[in-house]
Amino acid sequence: MEGKLFVSSSPHIRDENTIQKVMLDVLIALLPATIGALYYFRTNGAKVILLTVLTAVVSELIFQKVTKRPVTINDLSAVVTGLLLALNLPASSPWWLPVLGAVIAIIIVKQFFGGIGHNFMNPALAARIMLMISYSGHMTSWVKPGPDAISGATPLSFIKGATEVPGNAPSLTDLLFGNIGGSLGETSAILLILGGIYLIYRGVISWEIPTVFIGTVAAITLVFGQFDIYYTIYHLLAGGLMIGAIYMATDYASAPVTPRGRIYFALGCGIITSIIRLFGGYPEGVGFSILLMNIAAPLIDKYTSPRVFGEVK
Template sequence: MSASPHVRDKIDSSKIMMYVAIALLPASAFGIYNFGLQALAMLLTTTIAAVLVEFLYEKMMKKPVTVKDFSAVVTGLLLGLNMPPTAPLWMGALGSFFAIVVVKQLFGGLGQNFMNPALGARCFLVISFTGPMTRFIYDGVSGATPLQALKSGSIVDTTSMLIGKTAGTIGETSVIAILLGAIILIMLGIIDLRIPGTYILTTAIFVGIFGPVVNPEVSFFDPYYITAHLCGGGLMLGAWFMATDYVTSPITKKGQYIYGALLGILTGLFRLFGGSAEGVSYAIIISNLFVPLIERFTLPKPFGKGGE
C-alpha cells in the first residue's frame, strides 16, 4: 500500500467482469442462433464447469471463494465461444478445468495468471485434440472455414463473414455481434481503442503487404483480401475481448501500442506463413509472455530521476 492520497473508483473487478460477460451476450446469442442447441449446451458446459472448478479448488485449498467476481464466468464463456459447436461437451469441461486450475489458480488466481486462461485452454485443447477442435460443420455440411478456404486460394463471401452465416467457432463468426459487444465495453469505459485498434490496423497492414507473397493472385493492399482476413477467424473476438484483458496486457499507453502491433505482426505471420489458417490464439498468448518486458521498457521515469 502506497502513501495517501488514494484514488477510489465505484467500479470494481466484479463489475468489470460482469460488464464483459454482458458484452459477450450478442456474440453468444448469435452463436446459439447460428449453430443451435449444441452451441447453447457448449456455452453452458464451459461456463458452469469454470465456476464449479474454481469454487471446488478454492474450497479444497482453503482459500477465499472468489466465484462472485464473475472472472470464472467470463473465462468459461470465452472458452465456449472459442469452441467448435460440434466438439464433445466433456472437452469443453476439460478446457475449463485447465483454464481455471492450471493457467489461473496455480499462478495465484485473478490478477496473477501469466496468459489469458480461456485462450491457454483453447490452445491446450487444439494441441491435444486437433481433429475435433478443427472440424467445423455448418448447415449440416462439414467444410472449411472461410480462412481455410482463403488460404487454399478459394473465393470467400465477405458479406456472410460480416453477418456470421458461415462456419467457425461459436462466437467468432459474426463481426456485427462482436462489435455490438465491443461498443458496450467502450461506452462503459472498460476498454479503449489502443490495443484492439492497433492490433487490427497492424494485421491489415501486414496482410496488405505480404499477402501477394503467399498468394500471387492478390495485389498489394487488396481490400477484398484484407477484409476477409479481418472478418475471418477469431481476430475480432480476440482483439476486443481477449487482447484487452487487464491482467495480461500492458498498463502503460506506449506499451499498449507496442503490444497491439506485436499481436498484429504475429497474427499475420501465423496466418500467411504458418501451416494453419488461424493464428489469433497463439499470437495473444505469446504476446502475453512479452508483457512484463514491454512494461519494463515503457514505464515512465519517476519525477526527478534520470535528468527528467
C-alpha cells in the same frame, strides 16, 4: 460521544466500480455474440456454453475450497473465462471437450498462478490452444451454422497460401453477420465489434490493443495481398481476429499495463498473427500470437514505463 469512529488513511471515498462490475460489463459486451452463437448453432451452441461456464465456476469453487482460499466466484471472472472459452470452441464439440477446457483454463492457467490478476496467459486462450494441439480432430471440425451441424471448412482455410480470395469462399456479408463455419464466437464480426465499442465506451478496455492489433493485420495483409481491399477485409472478418483482439488480447492480467506497452503488445500480436496466417502451417494465428505476446508482456511493461511528471531525462 457515542459509538466508535473509523480511522484510516486518505482517501476516504472510493469509486463505485468493482471487479464484479467490470466482469459484468464484459459479459454484457459478449451478450450479442453469445446470442448470435445460440441463433446460429442452436442446442449445440447452448450445450457448449453451459458446459464451459458451469465447469469454470465449479472448478474455481472447488479449487478455492480445497486450498482454503477465499471463494471469489461472485466476482464473475470465472463466468467470463468460461464464456470466452465457449466462444472459442466448435459447436460440434463432444461434451468432455468444453469441460476439460474449462478445467485447464481455471485450475492450471488461472488458479495455479494465484487467481485473478496473476495468470500470465489468457486462461481461455491457453485452454483453447491446449485442446487444439491435443485434440486437433475435434477442434477443427467446424460446423456450418444451423441445427444440423454439417461440418465444413473455416473461411480462413479458403485463403490459406493465397494472395487473393478464391471465388468459392464465403461472402463478406456472411462473414460480417456470422453465417459461416467457425467456433461459436468467431462467426459474427459485427456482434463482436458491437461489444467492443461498449467496452471502450465503459472504460473497461482501452482502445489501443484492439485498434493496433486489427490495424497491424490490416496493414500487413494489405501489402501482402497487393492492395486488394477485399482480401484485407476478408482477413479481418474471418477467423478469430475480432474476438482475439477485442476480448482476449485485452485480458488485464496478461497484457501490459502501460499505455505505450499496450501499443507494442498489440503490434506484436498483429505481426505474429499475420506471419502465421500468411506463412505458417496453421490457417489461424490469433491465439498463438496473443499467448506469445502474453509471455512478453512483463518485459514490455519494464521498458515502457511512462515518463514521470517532472522527470528530467
